[in-house]
Amino acid sequence: MGRKITIEPVTRVEGHGKVTIQLDDAGNVAQSRLHIVEFRGFERFVQGRPYWEAPVLVQRLCGICPVSHHLAAAKALDVIVGAGTGDGLTPVGEKMRRLMHYGQMFQSHALHFFHLASPDLLFGADGDPAIRNVIGVALEHKDLAVQGVMMRKFGQEIIRATAGKKIHGTGGIPGGINKNLSIAERDEFLKGADPLNIDKMIEWSQAAVDFFKGYHAQNKDYIDNFSVFPSSHLSLVRKDGAMDFYHGVIRCIDADGNKLLDDIDYQDYYKHIGEEVKSWSYMKFPYLRKLGMENGWYTVGPLARCNTADFIPTPLAQKEFEIFKAYTKGKPNHMSMHMHWARLIELLHSAEVIKDLLNDPDLQKDNLVVKGTKQKEGVGLLEAPRGTLFHHYRINDNDQIEMANLIVSTTNNNEPMNRGVNFVAKDIFTGKKEITEGMMNRVEMVIRAYDPCLSCATHALGQMPLELTLVDSNGKTIDQIRK
Amino acid sequence: MSDIKITIDGKECTAKSGQTIVEAAKANGIYIPVLCHFDGLKPAGTCRICTVKVGGRFMAGCTTPVAEGMRIDNMTPEIEDMRKQIIEMLFVEGNHMCPVCEKSGNCELQALAYRYKMMVPRFPFLWPKREVVANTPKLYLDKNRCVQCLRCVREIITTDGKNVFAVKERGGKTTINMDEKLAAGLSDDMAMRAMDICPVGCIIRKEVGYKVPIGQRKFDSKPIGSEIEGR
Numbered sequence: 001m002g003r004k005i006t007i008e009p010v011t012r013v014e015g016h017g018k019v020t021i022q023l024d025d026a027g028n029v030a031q032s033r034l035h036i037v038e039f040r041g042f043e044r045f046v047q048g049r050p051y052w053e054a055p056v057l058v059q060r061l062c063g064i065c066p067v068s069h070h071l072a073a074a075k076a077l078d079v080i081v082g083a084g085t086g087d088g089l090t091p092v093g094e095k096m097r098r099l100m101h102y103g104q105m106f107q108s109h110a111l112h113f114f115h116l117a118s119p120d121l122l123f124g125a126d127g128d129p130a131i132r133n134v135i136g137v138a139l140e141h142k143d144l145a146v147q148g149v150m151m152r153k154f155g156q157e158i159i160r161a162t163a164g165k166k167i168h169g170t171g172g173i174p175g176g177i178n179k180n181l182s183i184a185e186r187d188e189f190l191k192g193a194d195p196l197n198i199d200k201m202i203e204w205s206q207a208a209v210d211f212f213k214g215y216h217a218q219n220k221d222y223i224d225n226f227s228v229f230p231s232s233h234l235s236l237v238r239k240d241g242a243m244d245f246y247h248g249v250i251r252c253i254d255a256d257g258n259k260l261l262d263d264i265d266y267q268d269y270y271k272h273i274g275e276e277v278k279s280w281s282y283m284k285f286p287y288l289r290k291l292g293m294e295n296g297w298y299t300v301g302p303l304a305r306c307n308t309a310d311f312i313p314t315p316l317a318q319k320e321f322e323i324f325k326a327y328t329k330g331k332p333n334h335m336s337m338h339m340h341w342a343r344l345i346e347l348l349h350s351a352e353v354i355k356d357l358l359n360d361p362d363l364q365k366d367n368l369v370v371k372g373t374k375q376k377e378g379v380g381l382l383e384a385p386r387g388t389l390f391h392h393y394r395i396n397d398n399d400q401i402e403m404a405n406l407i408v409s410t411t412n413n414n415e416p417m418n419r420g421v422n423f424v425a426k427d428i429f430t431g432k433k434e435i436t437e438g439m440m441n442r443v444e445m446v447i448r449a450y451d452p453c454l455s456c457a458t459h460a461l462g463q464m465p466l467e468l469t470l471v472d473s474n475g476k477t478i479d480q481i482r483k
Numbered sequence: 484m485s486d487i488k489i490t491i492d493g494k495e496c497t498a499k500s501g502q503t504i505v506e507a508a509k510a511n512g513i514y515i516p517v518l519c520h521f522d523g524l525k526p527a528g529t530c531r532i533c534t535v536k537v538g539g540r541f542m543a544g545c546t547t548p549v550a551e552g553m554r555i556d557n558m559t560p561e562i563e564d565m566r567k568q569i570i571e572m573l574f575v576e577g578n579h580m581c582p583v584c585e586k587s588g589n590c591e592l593q594a595l596a597y598r599y600k601m602m603v604p605r606f607p608f609l610w611p612k613r614e615v616v617a618n619t620p621k622l623y624l625d626k627n628r629c630v631q632c633l634r635c636v637r638e639i640i641t642t643d644g645k646n647v648f649a650v651k652e653r654g655g656k657t658t659i660n661m662d663e664k665l666a667a668g669l670s671d672d673m674a675m676r677a678m679d680i681c682p683v684g685c686i687i688r689k690e691v692g693y694k695v696p697i698g699q700r701k702f703d704s705k706p707i708g709s710e711i712e713g714r
């Protein structure tokens with residue numbers, strides 16, 4: 001008798017989604033899907049709005065990493081106002097944006113690891129769900145919980161100083177930025193009372209990487225074998241191959257590390273990347289045109305960035321990067337749980353970049369905006385916390401947006417997340433008659449590893465039920481668990 | 484103009500004959516909220532946010548001249564709630580998306596909503612279908628945000644005396660229209676003036692949006708009216 005298992009909603013991720021797993025008569029997984037059940041529609045309702053409104057309007061997609069959308073839109077509009085493709089701004093314009101972006105990477109990565117992912121590591125996949133959450137972390141691992149909160153606060157304050165507000169600011173404008181960083185603002189971050197200063201943030205970031213490595217050493221089988229499957233990886237990298245979250249060229253490698261795309265100007269992204277629509281999800285499925293819809297899927301995000309980049313241009317993160325790369329002997333890393341490792345290396349890198357930027361006197365300069373010959377079309381890409389983010393706009397003669405195309409980071413990870421769910425589902429549900437809470441949590445854990453942002457909604461701890469239903473092939477409910 | 488004596492909420496004030504109630508209150512450090520009124524423009528009395536009570540009757544403070552011995556009620560709970568209702572009605576009658584509007588922080592309607600602690604309107608949103616006019620080089624007219632204050636109609640006039648903005652239709656169908664040819668010929672200063680005089684985000688000077696950072700906008704640090712009350 002076939003069974004259908006539904007997990008809805010998926011918890012401790014940003015936004016709302018559900019998983020369905022179809023088992024055949026023999027108890028084998030016949031099909032599994034991650035459904036994104038929200039519709040946002042920004043690409044449509046931005047049409048007709050004045051182009052300079054886009055960075056402020058489209059960032060409302062999200063309350064977790066709105067800076068990514070804000071800056072990706074601003075980068076696209078840089079092209080439209082004739083200011084070049086991301087590196088054509090004045091030094092203060094580009095560096096203020098970088099500071100804003102790396103501040104966001106820092107806070108988002110801290111949020112994910114400490115608040116969303118750490119409960120699974122600290123209490124185990126089968127841990128009591130009553131304490132396997134951020135409150136449990138706060139009660140039993142107070143130091144770690146406090147670090148998570150304070151690191152997020154530090155990143156948010158960086159955003160406030162550069163964008164004007166911690167969430168949904170206005171700093172990035174077409175061709176530049178609307179403010180510089182005052183000496184007083186700078187010194188708050190450089191010399192602030194412990195723990196809210198950049199040196200403490202670097203120290204804590206290093207400690208977070210060390211924590212993961214220690215956990216990994218004691219749980220190698222679990223961390224190395226949980227949802228492992230080959231994938232291509234795509235990200236921006238700096239022209240010289242360095243990791244760069246704000247600007248660069250597109251690079252994509254296959255599962256063995258061979259370059260499928262390299263040194264691609266992102267203004268031409270649509271020549272290389274297509275998008276497929278499927279009837280059961282509001283999320284599109286991007287793919288590499290040269291490999292087609294079936295085989296052209298790829299992964300983005302921290303693991304992808306650590307796989308595509310040749311090096312990290314800050315010393316502490318580079319040292320960790322070398323250890324990370326050595327673990328797979330320089331080959332691409334396909335272990336889903338290693339996304340947490342990669343994310344923490346990026347956390348450390350972000351803190352180091354923030355310190356370098358804070359010490360840069362360019363941030364106090366006044367030439368904030370550059371403009372040139374206006375264009376009708378522009379593309380802006382950057383590496384958001386969850387991966388490569390694409391914004392593409394075309395305007396009409398009246399300065400109104402007439403076309404917008406957004407490929408959001410999590411959209412790129414649609415196929416890999418579905419494959420990850422399928423991998424875990426096959427591993428743990430095949431032939432099993434009884435469903436346990438831990439089995440359900442493992443399915444969520446593989447999704448959680450990608451840190452997906454399914455929309456701007458946040459997880460409402462304790463209020464959103466996780467419901468799993470067993471249905472026979474006639475549609476009759478034979479078992480149901482809620483937590 | 485001779486001095487006359489009035490009271491506002493029981494406080495004795497000195498005013499000049501010929502002043503309106505709003506002008507006299509302002510001169511005495513008392514704030515009466517205004518939206519359609521703008522210093523230097525002939526009063527229009529369209530928005531009624533300045534409604535006060537004189538001798539038991541409601542009247543518009545921006546159009547009513549003071550008179551000797553006038554006893555004016557301004558900040559009574561009854562009047563303040565009526566003003567709040569007007570603000571709420573203006574919000575539900577248009578399409579005001581403060582989170583993305585470039586006038587946010589400089590918008591007088593938004594500032595009044597903050598002053599009157601409007602959390603959510605008591606009236607249902609009407610979601611009207613409004614026109615956007617973008618086919619002029621300097622100005623962008625978003626009628627979703629218009630409150631029909633007529634400031635632009637009164638102020639934005641070409642050097643040869645022609646109105647750039649005018650009222651069309653009446654009652655609930657009233658809209659403000661822009662003469663696109665005249666608007667195209669406005670000087671940069673006059674185009675900027677059109678944006679600045681608009682109390683909301685209806686008239687937008689193209690390509691200048693969001694240049695003033697959050698924290699430095701008009702109402703970021705001080706609520707509307709505090710510039711008068713703080714005197």
